[in-house]
Amino acid sequence: MKKAGIIMIIGSLLLLGLFKFPLWNIMLGAPQYPDPLGMNIYIDGIQGVEEFDLQNIDGLNHYIGMKTIPKADEMWEFAVFPKVILGMAILGVVIGLLGFFKKISYKFFLGWFVLMSVLGILGMYDFNNWLIDYGSNLDPNAILKLNNPDGTPMTYKPPLFGFQKLLNFDVTSLPHTGGYLMFVGMTLTLVAFWLGRKTSLKKATQ
């Protein structure tokens, strides 16, 4: 259980990477933008990959009536997410420590993982809702109004994950360093669970 506890602690601490590195990244490339425009999504706000990328993305988006990219204080998420991440990291460390000193069962590791996954899925769901709103809640006075072939108004929701063509832009949406650290951390807590289980099963058979 000692080893499993340590892995649990390391896994939880990896979440803290989100305070330094972006969770997600969306890049927009087009023939007239040989250096693509990009935004990095942090848990406490959105920043341009280059200094003026957000301004230039907003400049482009105003043709189709999209809202400007929200500032940190314009979305409750950016106030809440850091607290949730910090809370989960602390909780994970505490569980890991308790596991290390064999005060609790390894099942708590899985419990943490499940809770984190539920929160993560809720976060993704919320993020996706925001993307839908951002891409489809358009200014009725927009300069360009485009319809899909079936006659419905075109929406410009960036992909939640992966690649999509939006008009002349190639949009790629992928996790970034902070996100990968989180995934690795969550995997480690699973490993901790698996190790803890193995140890306890071994004990049981002895």
Added chain:
Amino acid sequence: MKKILKISVAALCVLVAFTSCNNSGKSGGKSGALASNIAEKVYVAPGEHDSHYAFISGGYSGNLTVYGLPSGRLFKEIPVFSQFPTNGYGYSEESKPMLETSYGFIPWDDSHHPDISQTNGVLDGRWVFINGNNTPRIARVGLRSFETEEIIEIPNSAGNHSSSFITENTEYVVAGTRFSVPVPQRDMPIKDYKGNFKGALTFISVDPEHGHMDIKFQVLMPGFNYDLSHPGRGKSHGWFFFTTYNTEEASTLLEVNASQNDKDFIAAINWKKIEEYVNNGGGTMMPANYAHNVLDENTHVTTSTLKKEVRVINPSEVPGAIYLLPTPKSPHGCDVDPSGEYIVGNGKLSANLTVHSFTKMLDAIENEKFAGDAYGIPVLNFEDVLAGSVEQPGLGPLHTEFDGKGNAYTTFFISSEVVKWKLGTWEVIDRKPTYYSVGHLTIPGGNSREPFGKYMFAMNKITKDRYLPVGPEMEHSAQLYDISGEKMELLLDFPTHGEPHYAAAIPAEIIKENSLKFYKLADNKHPRKATNESETKVVRDGKNVHVYMTLIRSHFTPDNIEGIKVGDKVFFHVTNLEQDFDVPHGFAMIGANNAELLIAPGQTRTLTWEPKQVGVWPFYCTDFCSALHQEMQGYVRVSPANSNVPLKWSLGEDIE
């Protein structure tokens, strides 16, 4: 096994055949199928970059053009000494002071010799200096912004021709007068020229950090014509060499009267010695009038200051600092090889090409082997300083550049050719015709300690039959040669704008990474900027009305203005809010008697407009900026001079 061997031998033979075929093409320059081989050498595929920048002077255009090598494509025309309606340079309030002189506003000049700044004798790509010949001036163009950042006027000077060459750590930019004049200027008979006129050679110090120029001293030389110049390199660093003609000091019909002496001079000037003298308080401050114009990168405003005195040195004050080297018949070019040992003085009316030795010169000076003196300046013996001659290389030698491999390349104006010869042995290695009447030639870094000897281009004065005819007046022509082999190979003809006198060229990688993409709005310190739409306003100050306007794709703020009256002077202070590469906006006002503006992202520029007629007058963006560029427009309502329509402005709603 045997079969395999046979096949591979056969394949090898075929390969050799092709390779040798290639080689013969290289040296012989054959036509036919091999012509495509040459085309490949200058072909830069779409989206790829040239390997070199070339900065070619515009001569009578007063500007500097930027070309790519080897493609010969024109990238930009940089306005320097001439007004440029294309972007409003010399018309906008911020840039007008750049063309101020002691004679007032001079909107034109004749730009001749660009030279790139150096560190330790190697091109560093920070600035290009270029001379204005007609109203003597030296300009500094920054190679981050590719804009003219500073111009200094040269007093006591006329026909600023032997300029703007720089010493090997950019300590000095030199300005030499082609025409000697009375110093100080005064009313006197022209026939009394001899002995009374003076030739001012001006040493301008360059601030190593900002590049700011300041006249450190002027040497008042005898009244010859100072034609071209070159700084010493390496062992001769600390010296500057100037060719002279009209050592006869004739003042009329010079084509005859200035061609009488068998030998004119190269003036060798030990500037370090004079600098030391000046640093110890030597020289005399003399009243003078000259303008010094500096662009501030943060305010985007040029300030012109009129300076009132200049430090002058008479050669007799600093003995041992100046010597005259006899050089055959009216030498034009004055070129020092990369080692600093050889000083090539091309007597343009001489059959041979004369090369002086720096070592021999020092030796002759040390042993005081003087042939005499001119106005107290020691004249050395021709034979004592001669390193050697290239015998009968062609007709009318002008300019020489070096490839860094021990070879020199000289242009011949009369016989229209470039001749490659070897330093030290003085043998001619190769010659290639030019089309036609070649002046200068350039090898990237070819006048520095470390030439990049892959390309050479010749700049021709006459273009007849090289391109489709376009009437009696046409652009001049440059010709690009590959000089990487033993023989020169003509690769390309390309037209140049204005009269290309000389050029400076440099490998692209030294410059391109530092090139500015836009100005940061946050750093904009223009006194009348508006860095966001909420700062826009219209302010009346008597008859002057200041419009603080912003531009962003695809609208002006404000776009409707009322309350302007006939007789007002309206200043449009226009700030481009974009922070994106290559998104300037234009501003054009109907009936403006000056130009349009192009405003780079993050920059503020001011156009003046004096409305003369009552009405509602449009303005618009001239640089196609977005899908809604055509909608980027607005109106100014002009009321009668005595009206009381209040000053109002708006965007997105009607004026109340």
